[in-house]
Amino acid sequence: MTERNTPLVDAVREARSQNRHPLLVPGHKMQYDQDPATIGYDLLHDLVRDDVGMQGGADSTAYTGGFLDAAEQLYADAIGADHTRFLVGGSSQGNISGLLTVAMPDRPIAVDRTSHRSALAGLVLSGAMPEWIFPEVHPDLGIPIGVTAAAVRAVRPDVTAVFITSPSYVGTLSDISALAEAAHALGVPLEVDQAWGAHLDYMPGLGAFVQGADVVVTSIHKALMGYSATAIVSCRGERVDPNRLDRSVDITNTTSPSATLLASIDATRHIMQTEGLAAIERVIEAVSKARAVLRRVPGVVVIDDATAGVPVDPTKLTLWLPPTGTTGTALSDALWGHHYAVESSDSDTIVMTFTVADSSEWIVDIAGFVAGLIEGLRGTPRTPTPAATWQVRPDVVMTPREAVFAPRRRIALEEAVGAVSAEQFCPYPPGVPLLGPGERVTAELVADIRLAGTLGRVAYCSDPTLATIEVVDGS
Numbered sequence: 233m234t235e236r237n238t239p240l241v242d243a244v245r246e247a248r249s250q251n252r253h254p255l256l257v258p259g260h261k262m263q264y265d266q267d268p269a270t271i272g273y274d275l276l277h278d279l280v281r282d283d284v285g286m287q288g289g290a291d292s293t294a295y296t297g298g299f300l301d302a303a304e305q306l307y308a309d310a311i312g313a314d315h316t317r318f319l320v321g322g323s324s325q326g327n328i329s330g331l332l333t334v335a336m337p338d339r340p341i342a343v344d345r346t347s348h349r350s351a352l353a354g355l356v357l358s359g360a361m362p363e364w365i366f367p368e369v370h371p372d373l374g375i376p377i378g379v380t381a382a383a384v385r386a387v388r389p390d391v392t393a394v395f396i397t398s399p400s401y402v403g404t405l406s407d408i409s410a411l412a413e414a415a416h417a418l419g420v421p422l423e424v425d426q427a428w429g430a431h432l433d434y435m436p437g438l439g440a441f442v443q444g445a446d447v448v449v450t451s452i453h454k455a456l457m458g459y460s461a462t463a464i465v466s467c468r469g470e471r472v473d474p475n476r477l478d479r480s481v482d483i484t485n486t487t488s489p490s491a492t493l494l495a496s497i498d499a500t501r502h503i504m505q506t507e508g509l510a511a512i513e514r515v516i517e518a519v520s521k522a523r524a525v526l527r528r529v530p531g532v533v534v535i536d537d538a539t540a541g542v543p544v545d546p547t548k549l550t551l552w553l554p555p556t557g558t559t560g561t562a563l564s565d566a567l568w569g570h571h572y573a574v575e576s577s578d579s580d581t582i583v584m585t586f587t588v589a590d591s592s593e594w595i596v597d598i599a600g601f602v603a604g605l606i607e608g609l610r611g612t613p614r615t616p617t618p619a620a621t622w623q624v625r626p627d628v629v630m631t632p633r634e635a636v637f638a639p640r641r642r643i644a645l646e647e648a649v650g651a652v653s654a655e656q657f658c659p660y661p662p663g664v665p666l667l668g669p670g671e672r673v674t675a676e677l678v679a680d681i682r683l684a685g686t687l688g689r690v691a692y693c694s695d696p697t698l699a700t701i702e703v704v705d706g707s
């Protein structure tokens with residue numbers, strides 16, 4: 233049994249055991265696990281009783297204990313990074329600070345166009361010019377199957393970095409080693425949004441760093457057990473200055489992070505280092521059984537290495553449904569009716585995420601339940617309607633930053649065809665913009681946005697009814 237080395241977890245526990253009554257924030261004063269006479273105890277007790285601040289809570293106001301630094305270094309060591317920062321703003325914050333580290337104002341940077349909208353935010357803040365690159369799309373299934381090294385080799389030679397997303401939302405994996413080699417041949421760092429792949433860091437050979445990435449962003453709250461919104465951003469090697477990463481994180485960071493949230497990253501790292509691989513192997517076995525159950529359902533295509541033609545995260549359960557006659561959205565609604573929320577769904581696919589916190593029995597049982605629901609929804613096999621998100625090839629007129637700060641006017645969405653969007657339209661999930669700021673509106677995109685609006689939430693646009701759009705004045 234490895235000796236427990238969890239400096240931040242220990243510091244939080246110590247703070248709680250001392251029953252401190254701070255003379256500073258947080259405003260709940262750590263009283264809601266101590267004193268039922270505290271104002272609003274009934275409402276707040278469950279919500280904030282575990283919350284310990286970093287400053288003057290888990291550590292002194294001057295951080296003299298160094299617990300956060302120590303925990304971050306332990307995480308870096310665990311994943312083969314030189315330097316790691318813990319975040320409480322999710323991989324969204326990670327992508328923004330990661331991009332601020334490798335991008336430069338008015339300089340081109342190669343960015344996967346199927347990236348999460350936070351990559352766009354990083355471009356707006358940095359003022360860099362995206363040179364969009366695109367993942368291959370499976371010809372039959374319409375899902376992204378990874379950015380290729382050839383796509384990276386084809387980018388203009390003066391990019392400052394290459395930024396890609398892997399795993400994709402549906403679980404397909406890019407060949408990071410080949411992409412790192414291609415980026416390094418251009419003399420620039422490879423940044424990987426590995427938001428969905430925190431577990432990969434604990435599987436031999438699969439983490440982005442061991443495959444040669446230079447900056448990696450990882451959600452600890454997605455594939456692992458961190459508190460909601462926890463993530464890390466890390467760097468390695470000569471191509472990235474850790475000091476610049478620190479400054480970029482500091483630009484995006486709160487000065488008052490919750491030590492409880494941060495300590496959940498420290499705890500997760502320790503658990504994964506000691507029990508993680510065995511637990512992941514157990515999940516993989518259970519998901520493999522679940523996949524077998526669903527493969528037996530006529531018409532269901534289980535997305536795996538064989539059907540996708542590229543490696544797929546073995547903990548993910550993604551189904552492609554057109555031959556069953558039902559839709560991912562209808563299946564998702566049916567599951568929600570039984571109090572099960574799925575990771576995402578669209579017309580053709582449904583994505584279910586399993587982690588080491590799920591029991592093997594439950595994973596297999598739920599597959600049987602899903603199979604039953606599909607039978608109940610079965611209809612005539614239908615023509616696939618692949619999500620437009622993975623197919624977008626934007627007509628870029630100006631940088632995202634120029635468009636976000638440009639004078640604008642509001643017009644009806646249908647009237648905007650030919651104009652330049654000043655904003656983004658982003659089906660959520662997966663949070664990949666169909667239309668981004670600086671991109672020309674086309675009739676096809678308007679139809680895609682309308683369809684996305686019938687299937688789920690289209691987020692981050694100024695008119696949630698989708699009736700109107702802000703376009704760049706004069707466009």
Ligand SMILES: Cc1ncc(COP(=O)(O)O)c(C=O)c1O
Nearest residue numbers: 321322323324348397425427451
């Ligand atoms: C690929 C990808 N990157 C980044 C994010 C943002 O992650 P977070 O929710 O941790 O901010 C998401 C969220 O869904 C995502 O899918």
